[in-house]
Amino acid sequence: MSARPNQPERYYNYAYLDEQTKRMIRRAILKALAIPGYQVPFGSREMPVPYGWGTGGIQLTAAIIGPDDVYKCIDQGADDTTNAVSIRRFFAQVADVAVTEDTSAATIIQTRHRIPEQPLKAGQVLVFQVPQPEPLRGLEARETETRAMHAYEEYGLQYVSLYESVATYGRIASTVGYPTMVDERYLMSPSPIPKFDNPKMGDNEAILLFGAGREKRIYAVPPHTSVRSLDFEDYPFETQTWEEDCALCGAQDSYLDEVVLDDSGTRMFVCSDSHFCAERRAAGHVGPMADHQLAAPETEPA
Amino acid sequence: MAYVAVKGGEKAITNAHRWLAEDRRGDPAVPEIDVAQVREQLSLAIDRVMSEGSCYDRDLAALAVKQSRGDLPEAIFLTRAYRTTLARFGASLPVETGQMAVRRRVSAAFKDIPGGQVLGPTFDYTHRLLDFTLAADGETPIEGALQAEEAQAYPMATIASVFAHEDLLEADTRTPEAPEPFDLTRDPMAFPAGRDQRLQALARGDEGFLLSLAYSSQRGWGSTHPLCAEIRLGEVAVEFIPDELGFAIEIGEVTLTECQMISTGAGGVEKAPQFTRGYGLTFGHCERKAMSMAIVDRALRDGVAGEASAPVQDEEFVLYHSDNVEASGFVQHLKLPHYVDFQADLQLIRRLRREHAAREAAMKEAAE
Numbered sequence: 001m002s003a004r005p006n007q008p009e010r011y012y013n014y015a016y017l018d019e020q021t022k023r024m025i026r027r028a029i030l031k032a033l034a035i036p037g038y039q040v041p042f043g044s045r046e047m048p049v050p051y052g053w054g055t056g057g058i059q060l061t062a063a064i065i066g067p068d069d070v071y072k073c074i075d076q077g078a079d080d081t082t083n084a085v086s087i088r089r090f091f092a093q094v095a096d097v098a099v100t101e102d103t104s105a106a107t108i109i110q111t112r113h114r115i116p117e118q119p120l121k122a123g124q125v126l127v128f129q130v131p132q133p134e135p136l137r138g139l140e141a142r143e144t145e146t147r148a149m150h151a152y153e154e155y156g157l158q159y160v161s162l163y164e165s166v167a168t169y170g171r172i173a174s175t176v177g178y179p180t181m182v183d184e185r186y187l188m189s190p191s192p193i194p195k196f197d198n199p200k201m202g203d204n205e206a207i208l209l210f211g212a213g214r215e216k217r218i219y220a221v222p223p224h225t226s227v228r229s230l231d232f233e234d235y236p237f238e239t240q241t242w243e244e245d246c247a248l249c250g251a252q253d254s255y256l257d258e259v260v261l262d263d264s265g266t267r268m269f270v271c272s273d274s275h276f277c278a279e280r281r282a283a284g285h286v287g288p289m290a291d292h293q294l295a296a297p298e299t300e301p302a
Numbered sequence: 303m304a305y306v307a308v309k310g311g312e313k314a315i316t317n318a319h320r321w322l323a324e325d326r327r328g329d330p331a332v333p334e335i336d337v338a339q340v341r342e343q344l345s346l347a348i349d350r351v352m353s354e355g356s357c358y359d360r361d362l363a364a365l366a367v368k369q370s371r372g373d374l375p376e377a378i379f380l381t382r383a384y385r386t387t388l389a390r391f392g393a394s395l396p397v398e399t400g401q402m403a404v405r406r407r408v409s410a411a412f413k414d415i416p417g418g419q420v421l422g423p424t425f426d427y428t429h430r431l432l433d434f435t436l437a438a439d440g441e442t443p444i445e446g447a448l449q450a451e452e453a454q455a456y457p458m459a460t461i462a463s464v465f466a467h468e469d470l471l472e473a474d475t476r477t478p479e480a481p482e483p484f485d486l487t488r489d490p491m492a493f494p495a496g497r498d499q500r501l502q503a504l505a506r507g508d509e510g511f512l513l514s515l516a517y518s519s520q521r522g523w524g525s526t527h528p529l530c531a532e533i534r535l536g537e538v539a540v541e542f543i544p545d546e547l548g549f550a551i552e553i554g555e556v557t558l559t560e561c562q563m564i565s566t567g568a569g570g571v572e573k574a575p576q577f578t579r580g581y582g583l584t585f586g587h588c589e590r591k592a593m594s595m596a597i598v599d600r601a602l603r604d605g606v607a608g609e610a611s612a613p614v615q616d617e618e619f620v621l622y623h624s625d626n627v628e629a630s631g632f633v634q635h636l637k638l639p640h641y642v643d644f645q646a647d648l649q650l651i652r653r654l655r656r657e658h659a660a661r662e663a664a665m666k667e668a669a670e
Contacts, residue, residue, distance in 0.1 A: 012387055041490040046382040051628045052635025076642045083638050085311040113642045131632070142618055144493045169654055175646035194646045214628045216490030240649055257641050258648065272642055 015062040015095040021045055025063035025218070029209060032220035037182030038150070039133050044216040054087055055213025057110045057129035061091065064125060064209075065108060071097045072106035077114035077255065077272035084112070101275045113176070115197040117254050117276040120206035122223065128191045130212040133219060135179045135189040155187050158230065166235055175240070181228045182221060195229065196239045196255045202227035244269040247289035249280035259294065270294060326371050340364040349557075349586025350374055354626065355381030356487065356506050358556050358585050375508070375626045382627055386487065393482075395541040395550055399534065399560045399583075404458040406535040411564065416459040422535060423587075461532035461562050471531075471564060471577045495617055500602055501595075505583060507624030509591040515614045516597035524612025526600045528563040528580065535559045535587055559584045563596035578603070 013019065021043075028042035047055040065071065071091050075084035079101040087110060092099050100106050103116045110127040120126060136146045139157050149155070158179055165173045178195035182188045190198055191210060201208060201221055208221040221227055231237035245252050247268040254276060256269040268289055271277035281295060327334065341348055341364035351363040355378045363381060370376035406422025409415050421427075435442055465471035484499040486506065492499070504512060519525055537557050541550040561582035566575075580600025582592035598614055605615030613619050623629060 016387070018387060018389065041492070043488040043490060045487075046379070046386040046627060048383045050379065050634060051631030052633075053631060053638065055631070076639045080311045081639050082311045082315055085315055089315075112638075113640070131635070143491075143622075144618065170657060173650055173654070175650050176643045192643055194642055196646075214632055240646060242649075255642065256645070258645055272645075 012094060015065050015091070016048070017045065017059065017062045022063045025059055028218045029060065029063065029220065032209070032218050033207070033222045035186070036221055036225050037186030037188040037219060039217040039219045041216055042218050044213045047213060049086070049090070051214035052131060053083060054110070054112060054129040056211025056215075056218070057112070057127045057213075058087060058090070058211075059213055060127045060209050060211040060218065061108055061110050062095070065091065065095050065097060067096055069095075069097050069107045070105055071095075071099050071108050071110070072101060072103065073099075073110045074114060074116070074274075075112040076257070077116070078274040080274060101278075103275055113192050113194075114255070114272060115193055115200045117271070117273045118279075119200070120204060122205045124206040126204075126206050126208050128193075128208065128210045130189070130191040130210045130217075131214075132177075133189055133210065133212040133215050133217040135177075135187050150186060153185065155181075158187060162230060162232070166232070172231065172235055172237075178237075179230050181230060183225050184228070187230075188219065188221075188227075190227075194240060194255060195237070198227070198229045198237075199239065242269060245287060246271045246277060246280075247287045248292065248295045249277045249285045249290070250287040251277065251280055251285070268292065326369070335368060337361065337364045337368055340367050344372075346587060347372070347374060347377075349584070349588050350509060350591070351377045351381055352586050353584040353588050353591060354378045354506055354508065355385065357381050357385040375630050379627045379630070392542065392544075394553070395543065397538045397540060397556070397558070399538060399558060400460050401457050402534060402536040402538045402558070402560075403456070404454065404534055404536040407458055407532065408530075409461060409532045410530040411461065411532075412464070415461070415464050417455045420454065420458075424589075458534070461564075465577070469574075469576070472579060491621060493618060495621055497599075500617070500621065501581065501583070501599060503621045503624055504595045504598055507595070508626035508629065509588065509594070511624050511626070511629075512594040512598050513590060515601075515620060516594035518612070519597055519601045519614045524601050524604065524615040526563075526565045526580065526597060526604065528565055528597050528600060530593065531562045531564040531579075533559070533561045533589060533592065535589070557586050559586065559588050559592045561589070561592040561596040563593070563600055565600055 015022070017025070024043055028040045032038065032040045044056065044059060047058050049055060049058065061071070071088065072079065073084045073088040073091070075081040078084065079088075088099050091097055103109065103118045104121070106124065108125050108127060109116065109120075110129065112129040115126065134143070134146050136149055136155075136158060139161055140146050140149070149157070162172050162174070162179075165171070174195065176194050177189055177192045178198055180188050180190050180198060180201065189210075190201060203224050203226065204221070205223050207223060210219045210221075212218070229237040240255070242256050244256065246254060246256060248270050251271055254271045254273060257272045259268050259270055261267055271280075281290065341360050344364075344367060347367050348360050348363040351366055351374060352358050352360070355363065355366070357363070362384065363377065366377035366380040367374070370380060404417075404420060404422075406424060407417065407420045409419065462471060462474070484496055484502065486499065486502050491503070495503070520528070535557070537555045539552045540554050540556055542553045543550050559582075563580040563582070564577040565580065566577060578600065580596040580598070580603075582595035582597075582599065584592045584595070598620060601612075601614040602617055602620060605617055
């Protein structure tokens with residue numbers, strides 16, 4: 001996409017942030033990569049989108065992006081969700097980068113709540129938007145306490161919480177933001193991705209960066225690092241499965257969204273990863289409702 | 303059959319922006335409001351935006367108020383997102399509020415104090431009756447305020463100087479070798495927070511939040527028994543030492559509201575009983591905010607980490623939740639799609655319900 005000289009965003013530095021700020025963020029990223037899973041405090045800035053709408057992820061992207069990058073942005077797995085569209089437009093405008101929906105073509109993928117179905121490869125960076133970086137926050141409200149718990153590797157409280165879940169529900173009833181242990185040292189929030197995506201984090205070839213703008217923390221999982229979802233021997237970790245297949249592409253192994261079709265309970269299940277689904281359909285895979293209008297590609301207005 | 307739309311992000315956003323612009327403009331038959339009009343006639347809105355936006359620029363604040371359609375937290379957000387990108391060329395010298403050109407100064411501690419009580423432009427003592435002459439078309443005649451017969455003292459004595467002889471009020475602790483003050487716009491919140499960090503957070507904090515906290519303290523939730531020793535409003539000079547010169551020059555002036563709250567301190571074995579202070583300072587004329595800030599500042603001094611008995615004394619609670627740009631963004635992010643998360647919850651609930659039903663059925667069977 002070419003530069004648009006008279007857009008308001010062009011009054012700002014390349015990729016919006018000033019160079020000093022980018023340098024500060026890059027230093028935090030390097031520290032985060034050096035201590036996998038450790039939350040590095042950083043001088044998070046106000047961004048032109050609200051806190052909670054991806055300011056951490058946007059700052060990470062702004063700090064690492066260059067004109068040769070190819071940028072993909074997804075929300076709930078899809079490229080066409082409104083906030084993903086808004087953030088993608090932002091970088092197309094302030095960083096003059098090519099944008100794509102193709103997971104394999106992207107060098108930087110910014111995401112909220114999902115990891116793409118297609119495995120990532122070396123050289124790619126997956127940037128997570130993180131609302132609450134502290135995995136223990138739900139159990140302990142005080143930052144001063146949780147920092148000490150991480151320092152002493154004191155994670156008993158987390159296991160007690162999982163046990164209580166088993167005692168109450170007969171299973172570990174955690175569905176998104178399922179706690180993980182990184183490199184067998186730091187307890188880490190995977191951000192609110194469904195636990196379906198947790199196994200994709202371990203031994204990944206790509207760099208996983210996590211940015212929490214409002215909470216002012218950056219953390220990371222370097223390539224080929226162990227990420228273990230907490231569980232018990234008699235209650236092993238398990239991911240979500242569906243009885244249905246994707247109604248559009250017939251996929252049996254992807255995370256599905258439920259789409260309510262009318263007010264009498266009719267529903268269909270479709271891949272949450274919109275690009276994954278579109279590629280499968282292009283390759284000839286057909287689901288039971290393949291001609292539904294959700295399958296129609298939307299073109300970006302000029 | 304009702305259809306639930308889930309697609310259409312691109313076009314929807316573009317069109318929503320257009321609609322927003324239309325709504326901002328309102329009825330085109332009514333003349334468009336000018337930024338200068340906002341700056342001059344909605345000046346207290348400007349003051350709040352400058353204070354909580356941490357950026358002293360009346361024109362920028364007026365533009366933000368206009369663009370945000372009068373939504374002040376939105377205007378504060380616009381201002382913050384702009385100021386954070388500005389290059390920093392240095393820090394001014396600390397301003398001297400003791401040297402303020404005072405427009406208003408009142409003390410509730412003494413009937414009269416050196417320099418006198420100066421009411422200045424205040425809503426206090428107005429009757430809150432709608433003035434329908436303002437709604438009438440055209441200029442409303444304004445009777446100018448009268449000039450004082452006696453020139454006002456300058457500099458206006460501070461409440462600290464009034465107390466100075468008896469050592470009744472704790473003194474400002476000023477170390478000449480003090481390190482650079484903490485800067486929340488560059489460093490994340492850290493605990494325990496120093497007073498510099500606390501005061502900066504409160505100065506940027508949401509007026510409504512601080513007001514309610516201060517009020518809760520007054521009602522007994524961590525009371526500090528505050529008394530308004532002094533409020534002053536006026537202009538102070540801003541001085542700066544450019545590297546090229548090596549001495550201070552005046553680069554402008556800013557309007558400030560300062561509030562000194564005092565509380566009775568019991569003292570201790572080593573320390574004689576003394577009044578203690580809480581401090582509030584804002585850009586522009588933000589009296590409600592400055593007073594609330596001073597009460598909260600004082601209340602937080604009571605809170606030993608982890609042992610605070612009331613919300614207002616709890617440093618982590620107050621400082622982490624006072625920023626309205628952070629709070630507004632995060633609360634409103636719940637509007638963003640969460641269907642991946644919700645699907646996970648749905649799945650779990652359905653599964654738990656199935657298991658529950660199976661257990662019930664098994665129990666029933668066993669009973670029969």
